[in-house]
Amino acid sequence: DIQMTQSPSTLSAFVGDRVTITCRASQSINSWLAWYQQRPGKAPKLLIYKASSLESGVPSRFSGSGSGTEFTLTISSLQPDDFATYYCQQYNSHSITFGQGTRLEI
């Protein structure tokens, strides 16, 4: 199995801050990486697919980068709605794993 490791596990920030979350894969996954946002009591919401493609309807303050084994999710200017938990997910050869999550809090 490919292991996905996110850092940090918890991130404290303020409205207006620029924040970056990192996800590392235990082996190369090319660009087969997605990012999700999950608010309490809700299903995850897709933000970024194929490492850097913005899902339709997602604000442009969200961006993704990376390839191979190291990836980042950046939020350019935090808004109150952005305080949530974020997960990365890899898709490689029909095997799927998620990172453990990063909780973004005020």
Place this chain on the structure above:
Amino acid sequence: QVQLQQWGAGLLKPSETLSLTCAVYGGSFSGYCWSWIRQPPGEGLEWIGEINHSGSTNYNPSLKSRVTISIDTSRNQFSLKLTSVTAADTAIYYCARGGVTGAFGIWGQGTMVTVSS
């Protein structure tokens, strides 16, 4: 607009079989993989497995011996069965649609399944 609606029993006893179904409204089965994903209370996400419109499946190796995912294209539904459940299987179970990129763009509302004697 594609929507997924899921249902199934929410309370099971140890050793019973978990059974959930997910219906797809407003879209086609073809060209997508249909997955089940779970999330224990307060924890992260775990992929259970997937099926495509042809019925080909892939499962998480850690659950493979207990999982069956099936599809009914005539009803636009797919289902999950997980046998011999224990308390460790207590979780919110989600159905989701995966595209060619492997990302899950559409999710069901989630079903809380509790395993308790």
